[in-house]
Amino acid sequence: MAERRNTPADSAARARQQWRDADSHRREPAHDPRRPDELDPTLPQERRDHFLNTRNGVFYPTGHAVLVLSPDDALALRDALQEAGFGRDETLLLGPQQAADLMRASEEQAGVLSEFGSELENVAIIRQLADEGAAMLLVRTKGDEAQRKLVRAAAGREVRKALRYHALAIEELAVGTEEIPGDSPYAAGEVPRNKPSDAQLKPRQ
Numbered sequence: 001m002a003e004r005r006n007t008p009a010d011s012a013a014r015a016r017q018q019w020r021d022a023d024s025h026r027r028e029p030a031h032d033p034r035r036p037d038e039l040d041p042t043l044p045q046e047r048r049d050h051f052l053n054t055r056n057g058v059f060y061p062t063g064h065a066v067l068v069l070s071p072d073d074a075l076a077l078r079d080a081l082q083e084a085g086f087g088r089d090e091t092l093l094l095g096p097q098q099a100a101d102l103m104r105a106s107e108e109q110a111g112v113l114s115e116f117g118s119e120l121e122n123v124a125i126i127r128q129l130a131d132e133g134a135a136m137l138l139v140r141t142k143g144d145e146a147q148r149k150l151v152r153a154a155a156g157r158e159v160r161k162a163l164r165y166h167a168l169a170i171e172e173l174a175v176g177t178e179e180i181p182g183d184s185p186y187a188a189g190e191v192p193r194n195k196p197s198d199a200q201l202k203p204r205q
Contacts, residue, residue: 051092051138052102057109058119059102061165065139065150065173068126068161071095074135080153081139090140099136103127118170122163124185129160132181151175 053061067077078091094102103123110120130136141147141164151173154162159176172178 051140054106054109055119057106059106059123060119061138062167063140063142063165065141065147065162065164066126067137067139067150067154067159067163067173067175068099068129068134069137069157069159069176070133071135073157073159074137077137077154077157081150084149084153086139086146086149092138094136094138096130096133096135099134100127100130102136103130121185122161122170125180126161128180128182134160147173 051061051064052059055062067074069077074093078093081091082088103126106123107120107127126136139146139150141150147164154173154175157176160179162173162175164171164173
């Protein structure tokens with residue numbers, strides 16, 4: 001019987017498994033913001049669930065944009081968005097530890113189907129950025145005009161990751177730079193959907 005050659009899918013699955021087995025992302029989540037006592041206790045459970053939605057166990061806030069940036073810039077951007085017409089109930093800000101632990105919980109609870117999408121790769125990058133002290137701002141984006149307002153308000157700020165979650169796809173927003181501060185979760189030859197090569201990713205320092 002002829003020996004079966006490894007396919008790109010095999011290589012990607014093996015790389016993901018090696019990453020998931022690594023110790024670098026294993027820590028008991030202490031501040032998972034899905035728990036009522038880890039955010040403002042006045043925040044209604046319905047709104048909490050809406051912003052922190054998951055799919056197959058992985059963080060996937062459909063209908064929202066996610067921006068990862070310093071806590072000070074996140075606060076300033078939230079204020080700028082309100083001036084641009086976004087309501088207070090259309091944004092949610094998580095501090096670095098809350099964001100990191102939310103991402104860790106997603107990694108631990110990921111279902112099998114998540115292995116075939118980009119959700120876990122984005123979760124890993126957000127976790128690394130949050131571990132370095134970045135906050136995460138979630139913004140409800142009802143349509144393309146809301147996205148344009150968001151991008152304009154975020155322009156010129158040190159946004160380290162910016163995504164918009166659609167029902168069937170995750171879109172990289174044209175603001176800031178794609179940054180992977182630690183080990184890349186991408187398999188060999190794999191890059192974000194809107195990047196033609198690894199050369200457009202900010203290199204690890």
